[in-house]
Amino acid sequence: MHSLMRTRWAALTVGLGVFVAACGGTTSAGGPAKASADKQVLRINTGVQPNSLDPGQQSYDYEGIVGRNVFEPLLKPTKDAKDLTGAAATGKPDVSSDGLTYTFHLRDNNWSDGQPVKAADFVYAWGRLLNPCLAAGYADPFYDQTVKGGENYANIDAKDTAACTTYVKTLGLKAPDAKTFVVTLQKPAGYFPYIASLWVGAPVRQDIVEKYGSDKWATVPAQVIGNGKFKVGELVANDHITLVPNSQYKGDQAQLQKFEMFFISDSNTALNKYKNGELDVLNVPIADTDALKADPKFGKQIHTYKSLDTFWYTFNNKTAPFNNPAVRKAFAMSIDRKQLVDKVSHGQYLPETTFTPEGMPGYQGANADLKDLLKFDVTAAKKALTDAGVAPASLTVSLLTRDTTTNKTLNQYIADQWSTNLGVKVNLEVIDSKTVTKRIRKGDFQIYGADGWGMDYAHPQDIFDIQTTGGCHGTQWDCYSSKAYDDLVAKGDAEKDFNKALDDYKAAEKVLLTDAPFTPLYQRPSVDMVQPWVQGITAVTLDESVYTPGDFYTETIYISQH
Amino acid sequence: MGAPSRGGALLQVQRFLGSRGGHLAFYVFKRVLWLVPVLFFVILVTFVLAHAAPGGPWDRNGGRELSDAVRKAKDIKYGLDKPFWEQFVIYVGNVIHFDFGTSLQSEGIDVKDRIFTGWKYTAQIGLLAFLFIVPVGIGTGVIAALRQNTWVDYVVLALSTAGAAVPNFVVGFFLVILLAIIPYKFTGGNFALPVSGPPADDAWFGIDIHYLMPVLTLAFLPIAYIGRLTRSSTLETLRQDYVRTAWAKGLPERKVVIGHVLKNSLIPVVTALGPLFAILVTGSVVVESVFQIPGVGKMFIDSIGARDYPVILGLVIQFALIVAIANLIVDILYVVIDPRIRLE
């Protein structure tokens, strides 16, 4: 069981979300009239330049938006995000009765240089992804309990090229013919199609990679031959990347003639660019929410999109005082989440006292049993402390947090909540992001946050995995470990009847909220400004809507006359 | 074709070294040679400090971490699994061959190429600021000196004192408020100068209004510096006999100023251009961060945040070289301009 590595909580991201009706349906039919071809330009801000244009070497959300438009993986989410549908494949794979063999049938499509896409391209690409000598960052969903032979990934000496090559040949990847791609697994894994839908598993061209070099081929836009709707037109380092339609693409051609993504990390600069009409979509900076909502012009361009995500603080349950569940609960119960979201987040967030986010099956926020376990209640929190024999005045705790703008403000507020409501002393440690990671990995903290997770798919398994023994986002510290919880989650994962599974997950969530190794804080919808001339956005809950909603179905986006 | 006799060549060399030009050449040679150990220590200190910073290039900024097996594979791929001193020796060896390695953050990108892309912006802004600083700084300085103890002089003095004492990012904030936020409020959202960011694609020579505020911010301090310097050196020149004579002869002001005053009063100003260069380089770190210009200054801050060791090192080496060369040029200029200065 393995949840995917969505890294959208990277330092600079500000929000994301499910697209709601605001910007309208899926087609241009009946919509405003389309502008001329030269005006079909969509300009968005991804904040950071992709570290690589090689999909196999990408892993961050701001890379995914480029990766999955220039390359096309086997599958993609359906528009309601409840299931998967074919992308490079004709549809979902055939699964053998033992659940070990997945057969994907490829549809007819061309690379941007006109050559046909072949199953062998997938065998090559997945082999590259799983090659320890190439050290792709996002390899683990593909080797960890999934692709056969991948279990040996960690044992291969990455210094030994020959060993790497031999190992890649042993992997359970086959192309019996040009249009059939067969993957054999180590053991049954029903969630495997979700992994196959990741853009890092898109095909790459062996001849191109070998001609220009494995590290170098994707550094020059003209050499990036993809099978996606777009190709890379231009990359101006540290400034922007421009995607242009791939005329060889078979399927719904993109209507946009230019898809420009800027790399502006400062929200003030981006906001100014949007106001000057130099950007078409922009995530609203928290501090500017009220002013923009009140603005006669921009107020109308703001749309709020709910999203399947959740944010929390982790308590270090291995050291005092947070090895005591009563102390953890007291801290969890003394945060006024309503004030937090209404005032400090200027209404952008939603308060949460449970783990599973709203909109997911198994959401417990309306369930009286669970939603009040960690609710805001200063009297109860103080009593919990007293009962545990802890004198608040003698307690000094430290809150470890990354130095991003949003984090900084929210964490100062929560630290203040604890000192005001409980009378404890809170040291706020706002430090460099890498230092924070280093300290979490060593378990050198008392409270850490806000940590978050955006769903990869609408199945509770995706989120419950995080709190299982050895989970903790792969940070490797000796984190929360409860046999009762692990067992319930395992039971839910294995349960074939989804409704019965939900009962198991609910029981697991109860264990979690009673033990409180963490405290839920908020859910973060994406509040975006969209220029009135952007039409036909098809939003999916899994979009990187902090950058632009509709990035899975970019072919429906067009610019209307203005 | 016989080569000149050994003795003759030696004599020539001796004669050359004995001359002033020879002294200068030898001095420059010595200074350039001295750069080698200096750079070595610069690399050593930066290498140690960069690696001492907690966390590493494979740590994430939140969310899910890379698996341990992938981290190990990446360490091996980039040679980070080797002992620290071995990494250092390898790096220095590569630098000797002008190989600065590839970025850890950006797959396959050569550090040299990466730095080069940043220079496009830093150089544009630096050059524009320079073109702005020299005439404005010298002009105000000369005018203030010619009108000494009038209100013009006082205004220039006050401004240049403020310019030298107010941090450049504060200047930047005030410009943003003055040129972008206030006009924006007063025109009901219809007009505001672009605060920042690189210029648009179709900009003239890559230069457009986006550079206005960064260039003004970067130029503020140096203008004050050059202005003060010009004012005092012009005052000094005005007291010289030949200038008094020129006035006495009844030459028009323009002729006196250009022909007699400027020629001499600019000597110390020329030598200040070296430090000015260094100001533009260090100033770029702040200005590019305030205005989101993707130049080398911002790249430096970003590469530290990413623990991209080769990029950090490459940038520091390059900054160190620039500062050293600027200082060397200034020293040579001193010698060339003022024959009394003795070379050590």
Add this chain to the structure above:
Amino acid sequence: MAVAVAGAGAPAAIDWEVPEQVGLWSDAWRRFRRNKVAVIGLCLVGILVLDAIASALLSTTGHYLWADPFKQDVNNIFAGSSAAHPFGQDELGRDVFARVLKGAEISMQIGLLTQLIILVIGGLVGLTAGYFGGWVDNLLMRFTDVMYAFPDLLFIIVVVAAMGRSLLSIFVAISVVNWVNLARLIRGQVLQLREKEFVEGARASGSTPLKIILKHLLPNSLGPIIVSLTFGIPQAIFLEAVLSYLGAGLPPPTPSWGVMTHDGYDAISADPVLVIFPAIAIAITMLSFTFIGDGLRDALDPRMRK
């Protein structure tokens, strides 16, 4: 460290001569007083120092000069100026005026303490190198060359990254890059002085090197040192502000002026006023110290006494 980032004067450029007599202080003070701008600077700095001392002392008793700089009021985020909050309220509804007042404490700490560290290190090294000469001197000069090769802001950023963000690491980083200038200055002074008769005399009468340094060399080179340190204060304050602005300085909720400008700039479109007050505070402080430095330089410059 070739160039002062703040550009606050260039004390090293002055051709310091050795004062002929030691009892020049009353004379200097008279000259300093005549410099109106310098006196204004001194008054402003006096107010800042009083503010800093008062807020430091009061905070130990739980009282405040104006209001609690850490008290949040999230119902009034970005509220404008009012009688209770003359400078308005910030992104967590805290009183900006109270924070600016408290910020003086941190800026003064940084300005004065770094100069103290610089004086100790720079003084020791400079005196030793100047007095003993030889390899000690040589080593110092070579070290200076290496330090000069780093642009100082970059060096400070790397040091703070390595040491972590705290007041201590900022002290260390700023001191480490700035003591070299002072050491060189003192070395130069000592080199000039030690050829003078009174030092020769002291040496002949059998005084130990330490005694000579303390009794004769130090008092005689005090003028330039004071001027150099005075110019160092605004530079240190500036560096703290820049570091905090770049996100490498002090962590929030510390109400340092640098942190406040950083947070204020984040909200510049929402509430442009936030960034103005700490920025003005930094500018005024730096200006005041620069005025004092200019005044001291003129007052202590022996050439001015002719």
